[in-house]
Amino acid sequence: MAASDPPSLPGLDASRVPGLPPACYYIPDFITPDEETYLLRKVGETPQPKWKTVGSGRRLSYWGGTMSKNSVLLPEAMPDWLSSFPDIVERVDAFLDAAAAADTDKGKSKERVLGINQVLVNEYQRGQGISPHEDGPAFRPLVATLSLGSPTILDIHHYVSPTAPSPPMIPTEGNEGRAIAAVPLGHVLLMPRSLFILTGSLYSSHLHGIAARERDSFIAPERESEVPATAQAAEDALPRSTNKAKAEANVVANASLAGLDTLPRDAFAYERRARTSLTFRHANKVLKGGAFGLATGGLRRT
Numbered sequence: 001m002a003a004s005d006p007p008s009l010p011g012l013d014a015s016r017v018p019g020l021p022p023a024c025y026y027i028p029d030f031i032t033p034d035e036e037t038y039l040l041r042k043v044g045e046t047p048q049p050k051w052k053t054v055g056s057g058r059r060l061s062y063w064g065g066t067m068s069k070n071s072v073l074l075p076e077a078m079p080d081w082l083s084s085f086p087d088i089v090e091r092v093d094a095f096l097d098a099a100a101a102a103d104t105d106k107g108k109s110k111e112r113v114l115g116i117n118q119v120l121v122n123e124y125q126r127g128q129g130i131s132p133h134e135d136g137p138a139f140r141p142l143v144a145t146l147s148l149g150s151p152t153i154l155d156i157h158h159y160v161s162p163t164a165p166s167p168p169m170i171p172t173e174g175n176e177g178r179a180i181a182a183v184p185l186g187h188v189l190l191m192p193r194s195l196f197i198l199t200g201s202l203y204s205s206h207l208h209g210i211a212a213r214e215r216d217s218f219i220a221p222e223r224e225s226e227v228p229a230t231a232q233a234a235e236d237a238l239p240r241s242t243n244k245a246k247a248e249a250n251v252v253a254n255a256s257l258a259g260l261d262t263l264p265r266d267a268f269a270y271e272r273r274a275r276t277s278l279t280f281r282h283a284n285k286v287l288k289g290g291a292f293g294l295a296t297g298g299l300r301r302t
């Protein structure tokens, strides 16, 4: 597999988010509540100088190394809290290897499907988001994101062709001026402890972002069958959402994978709390020679 080829993950077919371009996958409860608490505590212990504040105040930190100006990873050892207990880096890598190995050809390959060499931690306070962006060609076109602390909704955006007739657009930031459609292509509900995997054309020719807002409302896509009569009692017990709430709610493409399809098709809302995400990825170019290479290679830290 060339570094730029999206992997095939046949073992994850049942977790593929329907109704979106190829491909993204949603795995609920990838870690336990105890592991979530532990990881949040360790992120909270991050020394101040390791944080970088960006955008509307969101903080981020890099583990495993930082990228040089010319997109080369300047490697550093992964901390124990990501590599030993919990063995989260190995767990994500092994999970993806197993998903690819369901395809017999790929099973013979010794190369890891992702081969995590960097973990990006994003910490969002209530109301903060991340503007639509691509993760870019410096990384293998497969990323896995673990969510901690609060649910959120991730939006998938698409570019509009410059010849499209007066499309509604949103301002672009660093996307070579390409216009982005104002209305996202789709939404994915990211619950705490879930793993979200983004690859293929969703990685390489779409954008993703999180709207800066304090509450999210969402609804499952239309279902083929109506709620069966036997579910009526359960349905009556729940507050019904108004038509207005339904019209304003984000239709979340992974509703069935997140277990929402067992509920009446109502609009749900929640207040966002602080959320931390851990994004596992593979930088394609890594500086060889560690500190020596750094001293002699003339690479500058970003």
Ligand SMILES: O=C(O)CCC(=O)C(=O)O
Pocket: 120, 122, 130, 135, 145, 154, 208, 277, 279
């Ligand atoms: O917080 C997330 O789930 C997404 C983070 C992200 O897309 C990024 O940092 O590139």
Ligand SMILES: [Fe+2]
Pocket: 133, 134, 135, 208
């Ligand atoms: Fe991203």
